[in-house]
Amino acid sequence: MVLAELGTGEPVTEGARIEILDAAAACFMERGYAATSIDDVARRLRATKGRIYHHFSSKADLFAQIFRTGMDMNFAAIEPFRSLDEPAVAVWTKMARTHVRQMIVTRAYQRVVWEGVEMHLRGATTPEQRSQFNELVEYRTQYSNVFRAQLARARDEGDMHFADLSIANQMMFMALNSPIFWYKPRPGESMRDIDNIVEQVVAFARGGLGGKETEEP
Amino acid sequence: MVLAELGTGEPVTEGARIEILDAAAACFMERGYAATSIDDVARRLRATKGRIYHHFSSKADLFAQIFRTGMDMNFAAIEPFRSLDEPAVAVWTKMARTHVRQMIVTRAYQRVVWEGVEMHLRGATTPEQRSQFNELVEYRTQYSNVFRAQLARARDEGDMHFADLSIANQMMFMALNSPIFWYKPRPGESMRDIDNIVEQVVAFARGGLGGKETEEP
DNA sequence: TTGACAACATACCGGGTAGTATGTTCATCA
DNA sequence: TGATGAACATACTACCCGGTATGTTGTCAA
Numbered sequence: 001m002v003l004a005e006l007g008t009g010e011p012v013t014e015g016a017r018i019e020i021l022d023a024a025a026a027c028f029m030e031r032g033y034a035a036t037s038i039d040d041v042a043r044r045l046r047a048t049k050g051r052i053y054h055h056f057s058s059k060a061d062l063f064a065q066i067f068r069t070g071m072d073m074n075f076a077a078i079e080p081f082r083s084l085d086e087p088a089v090a091v092w093t094k095m096a097r098t099h100v101r102q103m104i105v106t107r108a109y110q111r112v113v114w115e116g117v118e119m120h121l122r123g124a125t126t127p128e129q130r131s132q133f134n135e136l137v138e139y140r141t142q143y144s145n146v147f148r149a150q151l152a153r154a155r156d157e158g159d160m161h162f163a164d165l166s167i168a169n170q171m172m173f174m175a176l177n178s179p180i181f182w183y184k185p186r187p188g189e190s191m192r193d194i195d196n197i198v199e200q201v202v203a204f205a206r207g208g209l210g211g212k213e214t215e216e217p
Numbered sequence: 218m219v220l221a222e223l224g225t226g227e228p229v230t231e232g233a234r235i236e237i238l239d240a241a242a243a244c245f246m247e248r249g250y251a252a253t254s255i256d257d258v259a260r261r262l263r264a265t266k267g268r269i270y271h272h273f274s275s276k277a278d279l280f281a282q283i284f285r286t287g288m289d290m291n292f293a294a295i296e297p298f299r300s301l302d303e304p305a306v307a308v309w310t311k312m313a314r315t316h317v318r319q320m321i322v323t324r325a326y327q328r329v330v331w332e333g334v335e336m337h338l339r340g341a342t343t344p345e346q347r348s349q350f351n352e353l354v355e356y357r358t359q360y361s362n363v364f365r366a367q368l369a370r371a372r373d374e375g376d377m378h379f380a381d382l383s384i385a386n387q388m389m390f391m392a393l394n395s396p397i398f399w400y401k402p403r404p405g406e407s408m409r410d411i412d413n414i415v416e417q418v419v420a421f422a423r424g425g426l427g428g429k430e431t432e433e434p
Numbered sequence: 435t436t437g438a439c440a441a442c443a444t445a446c447c448g449g450g451t452a453g454t455a456t457g458t459t460c461a462t463c464a
Numbered sequence: 465t466g467a468t469g470a471a472c473a474t475a476c477t478a479c480c481c482g483g484t485a486t487g488t489t490g491t492c493a494a
Contacts, residue, residue, distance in 0.1 A: 016471080030339050034251035037451060049453085050473050059452070118398070122247050163417050171421045174395040175388055181335070182387050200380050204388045208421035233441080254481055266483085267443050276482070436494090444487070450480090457474070464467085 017055050020045065024052075025066045025108035033063060033115055060129050067116045067136050070109030074143055077102050082146060088153035089160060089211055095147060096205060099176050100198045107180045113140065114180060144169065151209065161210030168209055175205040234272050237262065241269075242283045242325035250280060250332055277346050284333045284353050287326030291360055294319050299363060305370035306377060306428055312364060313422060316393050317415045324397045330357065331397060361386060368426065378427030385426055392422040 023044045027036045038059055042048050056062040081094045103110050120137045148169045154160040162168040179201060186193070240261045244253045255276055259265050273279040298311045320327050337354045365386045371377040379385040396418060403410070 013470080032249065032251060034249060038453085039451075048473055051471075053453075054471060162421070163413075167414070167417050168421070170399050171392055171395060171418065174391050174398070175425065178388060178391040181391070197384070200384050201388065204379070204385070204425035207427055208392065208425035210424055230440080255483090256481075265443055268441075270483075271441060438491100438493090440489105440491085442487105442489085444485100446485080447483090449482090452479090453477090455474100455476080457472105459470105459472085461470085462468085464465100 013055075016051075020052055020055055020062070021066055021069060022108070024062050025070075025112055028063065028066065028115065029108040029111040033112075033119065063112060063116065064129075064132055064136060066109055066112040068139070070106060070113045071136070071139050071143060073106055073109065074099070074102055078146065087159060088150045088157055089206075092147070092150040092154055092211075093202065093206070095150065096172075096176055096202045097198055099147075100179060100201045101194070103177055103179045104183050104194060104197070107183060110177070110180045114177065144173065147172065154209075154211070159212060171208060172205050175208060176201060230272075233268075237269055237272055237279070238283055238286060239325070241279050242287075242329055245280065245283065245332065246325040246328040250329075250336065280329060280333065281346075281349055281353060283326055283329040285356070287323060287330045288353070288356050288360060290323055290326065291316065291319055295363065304376060305367045305374055306423075309364070309367040309371055309428075310419065310423070312367065313389075313393055313419045314415055316364075317396060317418045318411070320394055320396045321400050321411060321414070324400060327394070327397045331394065361390065364389065371426075371428070376429055388425060389422050392425060393418060 020041070024036075024041045027041050027044060030036075031040070038049050038052055041062075042052055045051065052062065056065065077098045078095045081091055081098065084091050084094070116133070117137060117140060120133050148165065151160060151162075151168055151172070152165060155162065155165075179197065183197070237258070241253075241258045244258050244261060247253075248257070255266050255269055258279075259269055262268065269279065273282065294315045295312045298308055298315065301308045301311070333350070334354060334357060337350050365382065368377060368379075368385060368389070369382060372379065372382075396414065400414070
């Protein structure tokens with residue numbers, strides 16, 4: 001399954017790149033960055049290292065491009081709701097649902113994003129890669145700030161109640177991201193089943209943020 | 218700082234064992250299991266591999282003993298509240314506060330517990346270690362069930378509202394455990410500051426579980 | 435005093451891994 | 465048609481890491 005969609009104007013070889021990204025993301029999800037070897041990724045593709053190093057300069061580069069692709073997909077998904085003229089809590093609900101669905105559908109990429117942020121926080125990178133990592137984490141912070149702004153607005157509008165905005169935002173993302181850790185696809189699972197999970201996750205987050213119940217799904 | 222307390226009846230060498238556990242837990246927290254070498258742990262102790270392999274049979278054994286120690290501390294911490302004769306939501310609140318404090322104070326050990334559960338879910342262990350890992354994860358499941366039982370009772374008593382018990386328990390632990398990812402000790406931090414964080418985390422979790430506000434801290 | 439053992443340190447080995455250098459194949463285009 | 469280069473595969477190297485085998489030192493009991 002190719003998760004990162006192919007842009008129509010891109011060169012043909014873009015497809016090969018994305019195949020590698022998908023395989024690598026799956027490997028990183030299953031074993032983590034350090035425990036995944038380039039040969040593992042190659043084996044999953046029924047190929048060898050040569051193919052990977054032809055498209056990516058290093059293991060870290062491969063990891064970083066997965067990170068970026070994951071965030072690109074997240075931004076694209078919430079784009080329609082960013083500047084909606086509605087109460088903040090309504091905008092937040094739409095974005096939150098979309099985000100959780102993203103976590104489920106593209107969870108391999110999102111696990112890489114998670115581990116990337118963790119690696120950055122732990123400072124486990126070489127100096128040159130550091131600047132590229134900084135840029136990626138900054139990219140994720142921007143995404144986080146989109147939600148943060150809605151939280152602040154919703155609190156001002158009296159629809160949410162929490163003490164500290166930063167902590168609230170942290171906890172909200174922990175809740176909304178949580179499916180990347182415990183969600184496993186079930187055989188014969190329908191969209192309804194996934195939407196049911198999404199609703200429960202969003203309901204938990206909204207409750208944690210001191211938000212009111214909403215009616216329509 | 219020695220986190221795992223020394224039992225009075227234990228042999229003298231127990232102190233050396235705990236020193237190693239602390240150092241290893243700190244290393245595993247900073248870099249993760251796979252990226253941490255035994256030499257890293259030894260360096261932190263200003264010692265060499267010999268010291269570690271004199272007390273532990275393997276890297277996995279070291280990891281497992283940290284896991285067990287972390288869970289031992291968690292069980293001990295909530296023990297006073299387990300069979301309290303109060304409304305479930307009140308018991309839950311006491312246990313949740315204690316748990317979050319544990320996550321902050323013993324976070325190195327708790328990170329190992331987290332990674333251990335993840336490794337188990339991903340099935341990244343050798344067959345012989347598998348049974349020991351199964352036992353440890355079972356141990357953690359028992360701990361989880363203590364909270365789960367309170368959630369079920371609280372819902373029956375009308376003090377909490379959620380759709381699926383398993384998902385609610387999952388999300389609750391994601392929230393309560395979250396400090397192990399984002400908490401960093403500040404210089405000159407007081408108990409009050411930590412208690413403030415604990416209250417916000419517990420408040421988020423309670424809200425997510427559809428719980429009523431409580432009065433007394 | 436000595437010898438026996440715990441508690442390490444030192445030295446070493448084998449396997450795995452990131453990265454590179456060098457083929458090989460096949461399509462495209464002058 | 466032949467030359468060129470993209471897209472790989474193969475072969476190889478240097479290094480790191482888990483684990484072991486062996487040496488060293490201090491302590492303590494007989």
